[in-house]
Amino acid sequence: MHIFDYSFLDNGLLPAALTNLTANIYALRSASGLRREANPKIFTELEQVARVQSVKSSNAIEGIITSDERIAAIVNQSSAPLNHDEAEIAGYRDALNTIHTNFKDLDFRQADILSLHAQLLAFSGNDDGGKYKQNDNLILEIDSAGKRRIRFRPVPAQETAEAMEQLELAYMEARGNANINQLLLIPCVILDFLCIHPFRDGNGRMSRLLSLLLLYKKGFLAGKYISFEEQINLYQQLYYTALQESSRGWHENTSDYAPFMKNFLSMLYMCYKELDKRFAILHGKKVTKKARIEATLENSLTPLSKRDICAILPDVSPTTVEAVLGAMVKAGKIRRVGQGRATRYIRT
Known part of the structure; x- marks a missing residue:
């Protein structure tokens, strides 16, 4: 079984690009925090737009699509879902709303993760909501000739509960280490979650919800006002390439977290830069x-x-x-x- 160990973040031997990227994000976070306190109305407007874009983009990554009009109606709860795809969209809306409103009370613990997953699948008629997978799953890809091959073998079903417990405990331990940069820790935890792939359905969407939860809890709130999920959707190929590179050798504990960390933090940096620009527009009326x-x-x-x-x-x-x-x-x-x-x- 993979050993969940984030002590490498404590040795100070990270690539300079990651160190510089985190420094820039911290600076932008400070600036946006001051603006948010002084201009709550503007940030409320930005949040309303971002919620719609987040629900749309996170589902679109999984091929769950409907019109912009229907997305807005579902997010604003002016219409009930009319089909399976819209039911999936409504589930993401509710889970996202839970994180936006209750992130201070939630944590990266199994009970909360299972509860969010139950919300995610609540409208879809899927009995797997809030339960770990009962059967092994595979991550496949199809080449240009239409031939399937296994891209990654997640943790077997019978080992999933134990793996999730180990992940939770490893995160709690690393979170308590003052020498570990918490912003660098978050993408490592999300990568490990994706490699476990604990659910039969909804793993990708859950990874994005948990990304927001962990970011919000550490004060990185850009995703509330500029859709983090939209950035991933726009640059899917870069995201999946980084995920593949960092998951190689994961079971053997030889994987390199750096590609996924860099991609994750680049998406967050772009959110903060976009927030900076949109604030300037709204503020300069x-x-x-x-x-x-x-x-x-x-x-x-x-x-x-x-x-x-x-x-x-x-x-x-x-x-x-x-x-x-x-x-x-x-x-x-x-x-x-x-x-x-x-x-x-x-x-x-």
Whole structure:
């Protein structure tokens, strides 16, 4: 069985890139904390947008998709789920809301993890909610010729409960070590959770929920206001490559956490940078509406829909947004991605 040991984080021999990345994140966290205290209304607006994007993106990574209109209706609880995919979306909404509102009372302990998993699958009619897997599972991939191969063998079902207990205890021990940078510890714990793969269904979504929980508990709240899940969704290939690299040799205790740590922290850093930009836009409302729309698109790291822009700038009419979008496309400042309701805009 894999030995859960995070003492390597205490030896100070981490790559300089990780050290610099964490230093930048800590600086951005401090700045955003001061802004949040001084501008609660702006951060409330940002949180409302981020919740919708988080629910949409985390499910989209697993191929669970519906229209933006239905996502918004489900997240805002103005409509009940109408099919299986929407039931999955509603489950993520509730689990995410639990973390947003109760993260101080929750912890990385098995009881809370199982409870969140039960919430995640509550609407789907799946009896596996809140229970560890009863049968062994495999992580497969399909090559260009359509041939399947095993990418990773998670912990066997009969060893899962013990592995989760060891993971919980190892995290608690490392969390109490003042010499361990807690921000570096979190992605290591999430990688180990993914390698255990403790559930029959919902492991990926649970890993993202637990990422937010652990980040929030340590004061890294960017994911409340800029969707962490959306960053992963936009750069899925980089995420899965890092996951594959870091899981190689995991069972033999020869794996390298660094690739996954770097990817995880890069996604968090991008959230903080995006938060910095969106705050500047919302805070600078004395600027003309046209300039604010242009700045929103030019500063965004991710494609935005007209609906996204209207949510970020609620005092700007959809007609004005549409007119500015058309002018910016014509001028070559932005380009369209997708068609119809899926249309998004990104800087060129």
